[in-house]
Amino acid sequence: MIRIRPKTRALMTFIATRRVADIVAGYGFVLPALLLIGAFVFLPAVYGFLVSFTRWDMMSPTRTFVGLSNYAELLESSEFWRSLAVTMYYLVGTIPITMALGLALAVALNRQFRGVTFFRLVFYSPVVTSTVAMAVVWLWMYDPINGILNYFLLQVGLPPQKWLGSSATAMPSLIAMDIWKYVGYDMVLYLAGLQSIPADLYEAVEVDGGGRWARFRSITWPLLAPTTFFILVISIINRFRVFATVHTMTGGGPAGATEVIVYFLYKQAFQYFKVGYAFAIAYVLFVMIFGMTLAQWRIGKSVHYQ
């Protein structure tokens, strides 16, 4: 046995009983991830917040402090409000339809038949496909002169559309593409939700003489409420961040009809070199999404089953 001095032994006992080693190990395991998130998320966020009070183009060595004037400029800027309205249009256009279609698909594919996995795969594959690659293909499909969509319209005697070339149809075109891309995501989440509903609840409805619609209305839909709530929150957060499709397909046009808020931010930072202003936009966006999520959480509390 090694002879240990009483004080040292007391210290070792202290460490052992308070499980300090465990605590240190715990933090040690988390440290790499913490460092990464700290370096790539928190630090830039704090830095960006500070820069939002300056006028800077990210290149010149001097940064001019301008207080709240970036935020004031934002609130007075008609382009900012328009980009917000465009983003809202996008949200309202995509989310309800994607969720409804996702639910319908989930209900339809929530059973065992030969090929069900194939169908689930088919509907989910757009979700994992590269957004930019898809955007390029859809650009060709939407081409007003050579595109396949107009070709089909002409075949059935309907007038060809301008799709991305008209302010009226550009956003609906992007919305259609987004729905196609993400319906599989909602479907998979709803499938998981559906499969957690115990089968005997359905039997109870059948015994009471209810048909398929009664089953849906009284069992499926209420028990899916947590899933619906979750999908809604995630969808809103994700759709607010749309950028790649706009950048690849329309460049915010025509005449700003598809200039969503993140694209507006991008242009301010990299075309107008107003980096402080862009950070101010980013923070306003953050506050809005945070506020919306918070509001949903409050409403959502009543949604979960007691």
Place this chain on the structure above:
Amino acid sequence: MRVFARRCLSTPGRITFAALGMILVLLSFQVPASGQGQVTIAFWHAMDGPKTPVLIGMVRDFAKENPAIKVDVTFQGDYTDVVRKVQAGIAANALPNLVMLGQRHGIPNISDSGKLLVLDSYVTAEDRKDISPGLFGRYTHDRKVMAIPFLISTPVLHINASRFREVGLAPDKDPATWDDLVDYAKKLTRDVNGDGRIDQWGFHTHGDIAWHVFSFIYQNGGTLYGRDGQATLDSREVIEAIQFWSDLVHKHKVMPALTHAGASRLFVAGNLGIFQRSSAFVEGAAAQIGSRFDYRVGFLPKKRFLAVPSGGAGLGVFKSTPEKEKAAIALLKYLTGTRGIATFSKGTGYITFRRSSAALPDMQAFFADNPREHVAAQQIEYARTNPPHRADGAVWDGLENVIEKVETDAKADIPALLKELNARVNREIARYR
């Protein structure tokens, strides 16, 4: 699984993890390797597509002639991507030595960072005589030369001479004036198969709309900014140019609205008579058209002047150590010298903008064999551009917006739109110095 977890959490396990972690962190620090007495410089460029090997080949030839210099060449995306990466590079202090800077926007802003080397002392009097001042001016900021022109293009008219013949136009005559352009385009716009829809269009431009609008503005004698640095986008000349554009779509109906992205395909398929696009498109067009129709290249029309905007990029040098700057300047001179520009032009279709390069016997022979390439080399003499301005990005974006509104709406109030744009641009100019 539980036994494994317990083993990991034991003292020897934790020590192992800590050691692994430290090794990983150390590995992430890379030590660059460099030969004895060699200088390594980094070159960022924005060339992609089939022409890139020409640039890479030239850099390689330079390296062969200069064994003490090693060049790391990196493709960084398009001109806007390069500007973005420079922005990030300035903040992170990770800049290349030689960089390709697009003339469209960004040069004044990058210059103001103080990181670009002023090139005045490296430009000789011969250089100034050799390069058209209108072109050189595009790379001069605050009266200092910040980049040397390298990859230069102008818009040209890509012409379907077969269609010209079919509708009774002389196949080798360019539309000389705006009126000629309307006249030719009207004849070329027709419904070939009688289904009530137009199948062949008379005139169209490529998707870099603002650049083509500039050509009409300059031809009409207008400018984007006045001598005081304020925007002049609501001047009479600019209004008339935009009105002409609107008339092409709505009054004369020779240009389909808002389909610029597909215009190249339309032309290559033979369904567009006159197509305005960069001179850099010539080789690609010829390859895609093959023998489908007679393809020739024509000059832009004039209104008050024959004037063309310049496009493309120049090469700039970032400040660093004296050896690296010297090496970068050596590469710069190699690429942009008389021989360099000739080699580059021949291989890529970008313009032989140096008069000495165009006069070289092998270039003259090249032009004789390739008359299409000669048009832009002659047109560059009429380059008329504003010096780069901090608000160029805003002007480009704003004008594109105005054009999109104008093409969509025949009744758009052009003077009002331009007045609003002008006020907005001037507000930005005032805010940002």
